[in-house]
Amino acid sequence: MYVIGIDVSKYKHDCIIMHEDTGEIVRDVFSFDNSRAGFVQFISVLKTLNPTLKKKIGFETTGHYQDNLKMFLADNGLDFMELNALLVHKFKSSLTLRGVKTDKTDARLIANYLCKVEFKPYPKIVYNILSLRSLCKRHFTLIKDRTKYLISITNFLDRTFPELKPFLNDNIKSKTAMFLLRKYGIPSKIANMNIQSYELLRKLSRGKFSVAKFYKLKDLAKHTIGFTYPTDTFEIKSLLNVYDSINEEILKVETKISTLMSKINxxxxxxxxIGLVSAATIIAEIEDINRFVSPDKLLAYAGLDPRIYESGTMSSKGKMNKKGSVNLRRVLMNCAESVIMFNPAFYAYYRKKRDEGKAHRVAISHLARKLVRIIFKLETTQVDFDPSLVK
Known part of the structure; x- marks a missing residue:
């Protein structure tokens, strides 16, 4: 069997080919570009090998740089294995204490590591899942951007009209708050609102915005301790335009995610x-549930498994590992927070952990682990959720 180790980088990839049994080098380290021509060059080298011998191709997961190579190998019917970079680094540490790192030595290291581990081919690539993952990451980025601009709007109000946030119960995302900021922007204009403005506010709030509240708002704006610059009207409009634009993009992405989810069983x-985007993120990060032989493997992939320390007669379990998929762990922890509000069974389990003396966040992490085991059960047996699964 041939072992083919590839060190992936942004513009080129370094590759070495050797025999697994003897360690004999068939083709010493060579480079090929991260381009169509480079990949064709790589395939042409593979065609010179003995066709009767199987090939083990492996490379580390390095952000998104390996994605094009993965798709090309899959399209050409070649099995490959993604390697955990941390495990490869630990393997290197077991071989030498020297701090040597080059692309060529990394390719050799990956090939040697492939010789030592069980070859687990990457599951068949499903384009809907890859598209879903990309959209979910885009959605997360947009949410972060929206939060950043909301903070900027809050900071603007802290300077120009600090009394407005407490007046609106700190809800500057409300329709009333956004109406005031879009139409008036600065306290001097809010102070000069007329009765027509009140009618607009009353209709917007469905009658909840009273006359007394209207005149109190005008008085707060007139006597605010905040200060404004001549450019503040322009600034708040600029912030709101970007904020609204991000919201529109979020809706578009969520629509696309919904369309893809309808095609996934x-x-x-x-x-x-568990909302639509959260479910989509979990599905996209897992990719194929058959990659995991047990719930424990899925827990480890999410980085939710506890650290275990044993030495002599001492044995203990510590905090969660946090060595797996950051995106999967984040969404599972968030889902654990939300399911207790909709599922009595999950809330009972959470309450049980709290009664045992565990802090809120620790109890949520236990619930996230329970959620992983339930997800594994649902996906492997293809049954709907049943509260009896929460024990």
């Missing part, structure tokens, strides 16, 4: 409290 959305 998953039972995760049957769990009340």
């Amino acid at each position: 998953s039972k995760i959305p049957t769990i009340k409290g």
